Amino acid sequence: MTATYALKRLAMAVPTLLLVAVAVFALLRLVPGDPAQLMLGDAADADQLAALRESMGLNHALPVQFANWLGAALRGDLGHSLANGQAVLPLILERFQVTASIVLLAVALAALIAIPLGTIAAWKQNSALDVAVVGGATLLLSIPSFWLGLLLLLFFGLKLGWVPVVGYVGFGESPWQALLYIVLPVVTLTLIETGVLTRMARSAAIDVLRLEYVAHARSKGLRESTVLRRHVLPNAFAPTLTLLGIVLGNLLGGIAVIETVFTIPGLGRLLVDGIYARDYPVVQGTMLFVAAIYVVVNLLTDLLYPFFDPRVAAE
Amino acid sequence: MKTSSFLAGLAAAVLCVLPAMAQEPLRASLNSDIRSTQPGGNRDFNTDSVVLHMVEGLVALDERAMPVPMLAEKVDVSPDGRTYTFTLRQGVTFHNGVPLTSAEVLWSLRRYMDPATQWRCLPDLNGRTGLAKVTEMAAPDARTMTVTLEKPAALFLSILARPDCGETGILHPSSVGADGAWIKPVGTGPFMMGEWRRGQFVELDRFDGYVSLPGERDGFAGGKQALVPKVRFVVIPDSSAAKAALLAGNVDVLTDVPSPELPDLRARADVTVLAAPTMGVTGLLMQTRDPLLKDARIRQAIALSLDVPELVSAMIGDDAPANASPLPSASAFRSDAQTGRPARDIAAAKRLLAQAGYRGQTIRMITNRRYPNVYDAAVATQAMAAEAGIKIELEVLDWATQLDRYTRGDYQMMSFIYSPRLDPSLSYEMLSGPKDMQPRKVWEDPQALALIQQSMTATDSAARQRIFDELYKLFMTQVPMIVLYNQPDYLAFRKGVRGAKPWAAGQTRLWNVSRD
Numbered sequence: 001m002t003a004t005y006a007l008k009r010l011a012m013a014v015p016t017l018l019l020v021a022v023a024v025f026a027l028l029r030l031v032p033g034d035p036a037q038l039m040l041g042d043a044a045d046a047d048q049l050a051a052l053r054e055s056m057g058l059n060h061a062l063p064v065q066f067a068n069w070l071g072a073a074l075r076g077d078l079g080h081s082l083a084n085g086q087a088v089l090p091l092i093l094e095r096f097q098v099t100a101s102i103v104l105l106a107v108a109l110a111a112l113i114a115i116p117l118g119t120i121a122a123w124k125q126n127s128a129l130d131v132a133v134v135g136g137a138t139l140l141l142s143i144p145s146f147w148l149g150l151l152l153l154l155f156f157g158l159k160l161g162w163v164p165v166v167g168y169v170g171f172g173e174s175p176w177q178a179l180l181y182i183v184l185p186v187v188t189l190t191l192i193e194t195g196v197l198t199r200m201a202r203s204a205a206i207d208v209l210r211l212e213y214v215a216h217a218r219s220k221g222l223r224e225s226t227v228l229r230r231h232v233l234p235n236a237f238a239p240t241l242t243l244l245g246i247v248l249g250n251l252l253g254g255i256a257v258i259e260t261v262f263t264i265p266g267l268g269r270l271l272v273d274g275i276y277a278r279d280y281p282v283v284q285g286t287m288l289f290v291a292a293i294y295v296v297v298n299l300l301t302d303l304l305y306p307f308f309d310p311r312v313a314a315e
Numbered sequence: 316m317k318t319s320s321f322l323a324g325l326a327a328a329v330l331c332v333l334p335a336m337a338q339e340p341l342r343a344s345l346n347s348d349i350r351s352t353q354p355g356g357n358r359d360f361n362t363d364s365v366v367l368h369m370v371e372g373l374v375a376l377d378e379r380a381m382p383v384p385m386l387a388e389k390v391d392v393s394p395d396g397r398t399y400t401f402t403l404r405q406g407v408t409f410h411n412g413v414p415l416t417s418a419e420v421l422w423s424l425r426r427y428m429d430p431a432t433q434w435r436c437l438p439d440l441n442g443r444t445g446l447a448k449v450t451e452m453a454a455p456d457a458r459t460m461t462v463t464l465e466k467p468a469a470l471f472l473s474i475l476a477r478p479d480c481g482e483t484g485i486l487h488p489s490s491v492g493a494d495g496a497w498i499k500p501v502g503t504g505p506f507m508m509g510e511w512r513r514g515q516f517v518e519l520d521r522f523d524g525y526v527s528l529p530g531e532r533d534g535f536a537g538g539k540q541a542l543v544p545k546v547r548f549v550v551i552p553d554s555s556a557a558k559a560a561l562l563a564g565n566v567d568v569l570t571d572v573p574s575p576e577l578p579d580l581r582a583r584a585d586v587t588v589l590a591a592p593t594m595g596v597t598g599l600l601m602q603t604r605d606p607l608l609k610d611a612r613i614r615q616a617i618a619l620s621l622d623v624p625e626l627v628s629a630m631i632g633d634d635a636p637a638n639a640s641p642l643p644s645a646s647a648f649r650s651d652a653q654t655g656r657p658a659r660d661i662a663a664a665k666r667l668l669a670q671a672g673y674r675g676q677t678i679r680m681i682t683n684r685r686y687p688n689v690y691d692a693a694v695a696t697q698a699m700a701a702e703a704g705i706k707i708e709l710e711v712l713d714w715a716t717q718l719d720r721y722t723r724g725d726y727q728m729m730s731f732i733y734s735p736r737l738d739p740s741l742s743y744e745m746l747s748g749p750k751d752m753q754p755r756k757v758w759e760d761p762q763a764l765a766l767i768q769q770s771m772t773a774t775d776s777a778a779r780q781r782i783f784d785e786l787y788k789l790f791m792t793q794v795p796m797i798v799l800y801n802q803p804d805y806l807a808f809r810k811g812v813r814g815a816k817p818w819a820a821g822q823t824r825l826w827n828v829s830r831d
Binding site: 031032033037038039040041042043044045046047048049052055083084085086088090095141150152153154157158161164165166167168260261262263265270272277278 | 347348350351357358359433435443444479488512513514515516549550551552556557559560562563565566670701713714715716718719720721722733734736745752753755797798
């Protein structure tokens with residue numbers, strides 16, 4: 001049953017991905033400027049430009065270019081970067097690993113902090129603690145990530161010198177070094193996502209705390225901690241899970257600002273650099289990959305949902 | 316006891332760390348990753364900077380951007396100006412230990428002249444751009460290489476030496492595979508290819524077999540010593556992060572220092588900032604085919620409304636002087652005849668506008684934020700011109716879009732930055748030409764075009780000087796463009812770094828640079 005549902009959802013994703021591919025291709029071509037021109041700079045003459053465009057395959061009619069690209073993409077070949085000739089799919093996967101390691105760590109930490117914090121704030125609704133949590137969460141989600149990142153970088157990297165300011169080392173190379181390099185991006189992202197998730201967790205917990213079964217549990221004489229842990233937290237988690245899925249999908253698609261500030265070679269920076277360089281295969285491939293990530297994360301969220309809210313499975 | 320153990324531990328830790336620091340590569344920032352390691356192939360400014368640590372050409376640019384012998388011991392030109400004979404230096408070896416001979420030079424030049432290589436400068440040497448046409452290449456003996464041109468070309472050596480041509484770097488054939496596919500540069504430079512982690516860094520290793528020219532560093536020529544075992548170019552796209560990296564000691568040399576960061580960096584005792592005017596030109600382009608701006612009086616009025624020395628001083632202080640000429644202030648052909656610029660005269664500007672029938676129509680000026688000085692110049696121009704009653708509206712675009720509009724000639728005014736042109740003929744050629752064929756060109760006066768063509772074939776320096784002086788007069792009368800200044804190249808480096816120096820071509824040089 002679940003497998004059929006998953007397959008159905010995946011099949012439904014095909015038109016979405018196709019639409020994304022068409023939209024990205026069309027929008028990119030609508031933006032003025034082309035990669036050949038950027039490569040040759042202000043010294044480009046018409047002949048040189050035409051020759052380079054030809055070698056890049058940009059002189060074909062747009063439908064032909066799209067058909068060529070889509071045909072190759074269906075065979076798993078997203079083409080080669082116009083900027084440096086690298087194959088796009090391995091490039092995306094390499095960069096995605098970097099982004100995913102930061103995002104998964106940050107979202108897990110944020111969820112571990114935000115869900116209990118939001119639940120406690122809901123339990124103590126309208127108290128000083130609640131006001132402090134809501135105020136803190138609002139502040140965190142209002143702070144621009146680049147600003148928070150720069151502040152952390154200046155304080156911990158520059159003033160205290162505890163962590164390197166730029167660079168990246170993979171976990172496979174040196175786990176300790178890797179941790180040193182990603183700690184600030186992870187903290188930045190964790191703080192911001194904690195703000196987002198705390199508000200949702202609090203709101204969901206407030207709704208659950210008002211339900212009759214919670215009153216019933218309390219009337220049975222259960223301790224408040226037991227009520228919260230056993231009855232409120234699991235039932236309030238389902239809406240937070242939806243948000244968690246959206247957040248995860250969003251962040252896995254690239255954390256360009258944070259990656260730029262901390263000089264992390266992730267998916268977001270690949271996309272931004274690709275856009276500035278009008279590197280069409282890289283931008284098209286990355287956007288398609290990001291759309292696929294959204295589809296997969298949302299599918300996983302939907303599949304997990306019944307575990308936290310059995311009514312969904314029943315429906 | 317506890318204290319002494321702690322101190323002993325601390326000392327041991329310090330002793331462990333110190334050698335590690337000494338082995339750290341000399342690190343310089345790059346604002347974007349290199350595009351490839353092929354000289355003059357898939358390239359940009361950063362690519363040239365890195366590649367020219369590994370490869371060298373027969374000739375190279377000196378500190379004033381003039382071509383001088385590098386791998387060639389001497390260059391002889393035949394009396395008819397068509398045949399160049401390069402006598403190679405002795406004792407030079409490639410990174411793989413193989414001695415340099417004319418066979419490798421011939422192989423390299425043939426490879427560059429093959430369209431399949433997609434060498435950037437091929438059109439300049441196969442006659443397509445009219446600058447030079449190579450008709451024959453030969454290696455009569457192991458130390459001699461000859462190149463014959465269809466007709467004399469004043470720019471031939473300059474083209475060979477250009478950084479964007481990869482200095483026409485001489486490579487060992489093992490740089491490519493059996494199928495001709497590029498592997499890595501096996502050149503003769505003071506550093507050789509180490510590790511390239513895309514998006515992160517490019518590391519080069521010292522070439523212990525390097526044979527240096529005598530004397531001091533001189534542009535891309537002169538004496539070169541690799542004073543550190545490794546150099547690393549670290550990719551840091553964000554300028555604030557790059558500055559933080561310098562201050563935290565994560566990089567030793569900060570290249571492409573953004574102007575807003577300069578005052579803070581200059582105020583620090585642990586950082587040195589040096590500046591040198593480059594051959595690049597910052598200025599205001601005017602579309603001479605625009606219904607409004609085709610009237611030279613309006614263009615002259617805009618020029619008269621600007622206090623250029625003040626504008627330049629406000630933007631870059633004393634780091635580079637205001638310059639009215641398309642020839643860079645560092646050019647060897649920049650004479651006293653090319654220094655005059657009419658002073659700001661609002662009344663005269665208003666008179667010219669009245670004569671031209673200007674009635675306050677809006678002039679749109681394109682600019683961008685990628686180059687902060689270009690944007691600042693546009694804002695200052697807008698304010699100064701307003702005092703003469705000229706209404707300028709800014710259109711801020713991203714660089715790729717601005718470049719597209721420039722290439723199509725689709726603009727009224729444009730605050731623009733030209734990349735360095737290292738020969739005076741090219742400084743004029745970059746902005747001059749028939750717009751029907753090349754819409755990007757700014758100036759299409761037939762007299763000017765004829766003079767520029769003459770400058771490209773004249774091999775006598777005095778004759779060329781006269782041509783450039785004449786061109787300057789025409790340029791200042793017709794005002795197709797207002798040249799503001801030659802953008803400075805800034806280099807900031809940490810205390811303990813020695814030998815780092817910016818220069819006219821702008822590329823970073825990490826040879827002859829050491830760290831305490």
